[in-house]
Amino acid sequence: xxxxxxxxxxxxxxxxxxxxxxxxxxVHESQITRLSKALDDLALGFAPTTPDEIEFHAxxxxxxxxxxxxxxxxxxxxxxxxxxxxxxVADASRSTCTFACAVHxxxxxxxxxxxxxxxxxxxxxxQKLRRIERRGEKQKGLIIVDESAYETxxxxxxxxxxxxxxxxxxxxxxxxxxxxVDSKRSxxxxxxxxxxxxxxxxxxxxxxxxxxxxxxxxxxxxxVLHGLSHKRSxxxxxxxxxxxxxxxxxxxxxxxxxxxxxxxxx
Ligand SMILES: [Zn+2]
Numbered sequence: 001x002x003x004x005x006x007x008x009x010x011x012x013x014x015x016x017x018x019x020x021x022x023x024x025x026x027v028h029e030s031q032i033t034r035l036s037k038a039l040d041d042l043a044l045g046f047a048p049t050t051p052d053e054i055e056f057h058a059x060x061x062x063x064x065x066x067x068x069x070x071x072x073x074x075x076x077x078x079x080x081x082x083x084x085x086x087x088x089v090a091d092a093s094r095s096t097c098t099f100a101c102a103v104h105x106x107x108x109x110x111x112x113x114x115x116x117x118x119x120x121x122x123x124x125x126x127q128k129l130r131r132i133e134r135r136g137e138k139q140k141g142l143i144i145v146d147e148s149a150y151e152t153x154x155x156x157x158x159x160x161x162x163x164x165x166x167x168x169x170x171x172x173x174x175x176x177x178x179x180x181v182d183s184k185r186s187x188x189x190x191x192x193x194x195x196x197x198x199x200x201x202x203x204x205x206x207x208x209x210x211x212x213x214x215x216x217x218x219x220x221x222x223x224v225l226h227g228l229s230h231k232r233s234x235x236x237x238x239x240x241x242x243x244x245x246x247x248x249x250x251x252x253x254x255x256x257x258x259x260x261x262x263x264x265x266x
Contacts, residue, residue: 002129007024007145018203022101039187058197099121100229147180154178
């Protein structure tokens, strides 16, 4: 079984943020213990006797306002710690990959950005499981979400998951409704938090420092990037890896014809 751990970054209601991101890590069940131990080992550096009390939360590390991150006065050192967490993802086994969906909120004024992102990632996760099945390996998937996102629209979406999943045609390989867990108790949710944050920094602040660490780990097939998506209106100009890749493939399909239309959101 593959588990997709998800967390959000950014707020649907915060007008000062252009994007909302839902993202995380897709892990085969056999790799969960190994990844969790790697983060446990990193926690030992901050609490040698009580590493379980250390929760890695990227925005809290970045801001450095709360313990134990407030003890790291240097902003560059805190940024390096976030990258160290992301490096664990970058160095994970080949069966592990990342997913994220960044939604440009103003492009969809009448829709809930969390619903857009959740639908997109459910579909992409199911597509990955179908590719694995075509290679002769039958695997089911399960989605696990940080419970702090429970009070958002994800709660409603989860209640409607079977109906929505049928409408989206994505529940074939996803075994059950999403489960919500306490991020303090799940190292993989903490990794998901860092992945969502890395993508959020890219789209909200044009800061690629964090996304660059894990960009190669987003789900791909035959060189095509499937694990990262950017939902925006066709008029929103963007050169992110998703939009650039689509524009490049669109140009290749259309030859060298001038005025090729920038493809709309996928
Ligand atoms: Zn883009």
